[in-house]
Amino acid sequence: MKDLKDFDISFIGLKEGLHQFEYLIEKEFFDFFNYDELNNSNVIVQLSFLKKTTMFELNFSFSGWVEVACDITNELYHQPIKTESELIIKFGETFNNENEELLVIPHSEFKVNVAQYIYESIVLALPLKRIHPGVEDGTLKSDILEKLKELEPKELKDKIDKEDIDPRWNKLKNILIDKNTSNGTS
Structure with a gap:
């Protein structure tokens, strides 16, 4: 061209x-x-x-x-x-x-x-x-991906896993709202 x-x-x-x-x-x-x-x-x-x-x-x-x-x-x-x-x-x-x-x-x-x-x-x-x-489905093998996993901040990840969620949020998960009933709005 x-x-x-x-x-x-x-x-x-x-x-x-x-x-x-x-x-x-x-x-x-x-x-x-x-x-x-x-x-x-x-x-x-x-x-x-x-x-x-x-x-x-x-x-x-x-x-x-x-x-x-x-x-x-x-x-x-x-x-x-x-x-x-x-x-x-x-x-x-x-x-x-x-x-x-x-x-x-x-x-x-x-x-x-x-x-x-x-x-x-x-x-x-x-x-x-x-x-x-390959990154999205996990099939790509790359030195860069290995290095990124190695450098991943482990203490932050561990802290999030171990941190207890506020129990008030757990109580909210138990509330079920019936779709057929009015929720107070007109």
């Missing part, structure tokens, strides 16, 4: 109606945006482009994976990506992209580049906290 011209859609030559586009998003795509949190990617983007007389409706569908580092162990893993987004393009006097779901382009435009919207959708589909699936 030399540049992002592959993501230009020249709508002047398109007839009114539905048009389909497909893009394969790999690591080189993210290099254009200087996004270095991904080591690799394989995301297929299906774009339905509905051309109407005064506007365009774009529906993006994303499926695939991106390779990211786990926040706990720094191990690389494939994070699944499956999301959808919509964009409406209208014509106006000046360019305006302040609304994330509406793009206004000048009447003189003859093409639109969808690369920025694809990039943003994929990045926003990533979870804030990235945890390797």
Whole structure:
């Protein structure tokens, strides 16, 4: 991929109606945006482009994976990506992209580049906290996990286990509320 011209859609030559586009998003795509949190990617983007007389409706569908580092162990893993987004393009006097779901382009435009919207959708589909699936289910064997378990504060854990809960809270656990009776509210 030399540049992002592959993501230009020249709508002047398109007839009114539905048009389909497909893009394969790999690591080189993210290099254009200087996004270095991904080591690799394989995301297929299906774009339905509905051309109407005064506007365009774009529906993006994303499926695939991106390779990211786990926040706990720094191990690389494939994070699944499956999301959808919509964009409406209208014509106006000046360019305006302040609304994330509406793009206004000048009447003189003859093409639109969808690369920025694809990039943003994929990045926003990533979870804030990235945890390797092996950490969650306990199957990952890692030196870092062993070291974290070794450095775990044992005295705090023991104190919580041994600490007696206030008996008043235990009494509250024994109270059952019948759902069919009124609780004093009207």
